[in-house]
Amino acid sequence: MTDSLDLLVLGNAIVDVIARTDDAFLAKEGIARGAMTLIDEPRAETLFQAMGPATIVSGGSGANTAVGAAMLGAKTGFVGRVRDDELGQLFRHDLKATGVAYDVPAATDGPATARCFVLVTPDGERTMSTYLGACQGLGPDDIHKETVASARVVYLEGYLWDPPAAKEAFRKAAEIAHRSGNAVALTLSDAFCVGRYRDEFLELIRDGSIDILFANLGELKSLYQTEDEEAAVAALRDERNGRGMHMLGLVTRSEKGALVVHGGQAREVAASPVEHVVDTTGAGDLFAAGFLAGHARGLDHLTSARLGTVAAAEVIQHIGARPQADLVMLAREQGLL
Numbered sequence: 001m002t003d004s005l006d007l008l009v010l011g012n013a014i015v016d017v018i019a020r021t022d023d024a025f026l027a028k029e030g031i032a033r034g035a036m037t038l039i040d041e042p043r044a045e046t047l048f049q050a051m052g053p054a055t056i057v058s059g060g061s062g063a064n065t066a067v068g069a070a071m072l073g074a075k076t077g078f079v080g081r082v083r084d085d086e087l088g089q090l091f092r093h094d095l096k097a098t099g100v101a102y103d104v105p106a107a108t109d110g111p112a113t114a115r116c117f118v119l120v121t122p123d124g125e126r127t128m129s130t131y132l133g134a135c136q137g138l139g140p141d142d143i144h145k146e147t148v149a150s151a152r153v154v155y156l157e158g159y160l161w162d163p164p165a166a167k168e169a170f171r172k173a174a175e176i177a178h179r180s181g182n183a184v185a186l187t188l189s190d191a192f193c194v195g196r197y198r199d200e201f202l203e204l205i206r207d208g209s210i211d212i213l214f215a216n217l218g219e220l221k222s223l224y225q226t227e228d229e230e231a232a233v234a235a236l237r238d239e240r241n242g243r244g245m246h247m248l249g250l251v252t253r254s255e256k257g258a259l260v261v262h263g264g265q266a267r268e269v270a271a272s273p274v275e276h277v278v279d280t281t282g283a284g285d286l287f288a289a290g291f292l293a294g295h296a297r298g299l300d301h302l303t304s305a306r307l308g309t310v311a312a313a314e315v316i317q318h319i320g321a322r323p324q325a326d327l328v329m330l331a332r333e334q335g336l337l
């Protein structure tokens, strides 16, 4: 992976096992609605047995972003760890088939490729239970200086804070990116994930490790420990890193669209029209994909955010977190490309 890249994504390499469900099932299984909960292998097995008919499709938050960005023309690479099993092969195939460069070797022993059991309720809300498996093998040795240095933006999943060695990979990649004059983006991933690592995320933001932050309102409220949306956005708007600089913040707000927070201002971008919400899995991932692809094309922040809303609108109208339509065509229809 030595050619120059627009975007290098570090993320948990996960295959999604998706089934429709109802609130009674979530309550019976004691699963927190709308959140991502980590589970161990025995729990993964019992949950799989208990859930309804499943669709198996590649996922992983960062990998979804990598695929969306590649579909929109960004030269993209991915770093994440699978096992040499069937799900690992599926994951690798689906990344490469969309043009994402991915050459991290599969683990030949240890835990199986990660699975995320995604339960989708009739309102389209997704509730996730993740067995991290082989993702836990990702570490600093998987970060290659030349590859990271060649990427204009390095994008990191907040979920990488869960497997212990991955956060070292994350820190190493961020340092190399900055030494090479490139930008580092972070997604906060999930409100509960922020709850687990709030202090560390705030430190990354404030010590200048992060240039571009993606969050939804729930994650932002968790970061700033407030129930008030406006207060959370104001806190991000006023945030400055150790060099006294404002970060670029992208805040997704479901049907209300997104906010571009920069230079002490928060500007609104409307949501793209959606006929019917089927499955919200991957909405934030595809927003980030659209934004980063726009950024790579040299579009301004607001237009890039609009591209994000187009990609997000596509992915929530079907099951699964990978786009099924031609994103470039959808963006052209909106006059964005």
Ligand SMILES: OC[C@H]1O[C@H](O)[C@H](O)[C@@H]1O
Binding pocket: 012, 014, 015, 016, 058, 059, 060, 061, 064, 116, 128, 281, 282, 283, 285, 321
């Ligand atoms: O953001 C959605 C993704 O989060 C989890 O990582 C699942 O794999 C899913 O595809």
